[in-house]
Amino acid sequence: MTAKRADIFGYRRMWAVLPKWVRAYTLFLGLPAWAVFALMIFSGQIFEYETLTMLAFGIFGSAAAIQTFFVAKATWRGEI
Numbered sequence: 001m002t003a004k005r006a007d008i009f010g011y012r013r014m015w016a017v018l019p020k021w022v023r024a025y026t027l028f029l030g031l032p033a034w035a036v037f038a039l040m041i042f043s044g045q046i047f048e049y050e051t052l053t054m055l056a057f058g059i060f061g062s063a064a065a066i067q068t069f070f071v072a073k074a075t076w077r078g079e080i
Contacts, residue, residue: 017074022066030063
């Protein structure tokens with residue numbers, strides 16, 4: 001008998017309701033965009049490279065909005 005790892009905050013269930021393309025978008029575009037945006041904030045160059053700042057923020061924001069849509073849909077259907 002194998003023991004399951006604890007899912008304290010429900011991340012595994014939330015991640016499971018997302019389609020594979022949303023997971024890929026989050027991992028390969030959303031996460032790097034968040035890292036670039038955070039790096040620009042902490043380095044103080046956020047206002048020097050406005051186009052890159054807005055692009056990184058837009059990609060990260062779109063990943064968050066897409067995830068929110070699918071989690072809300074799963075909640076509405078009672079899957080979570």
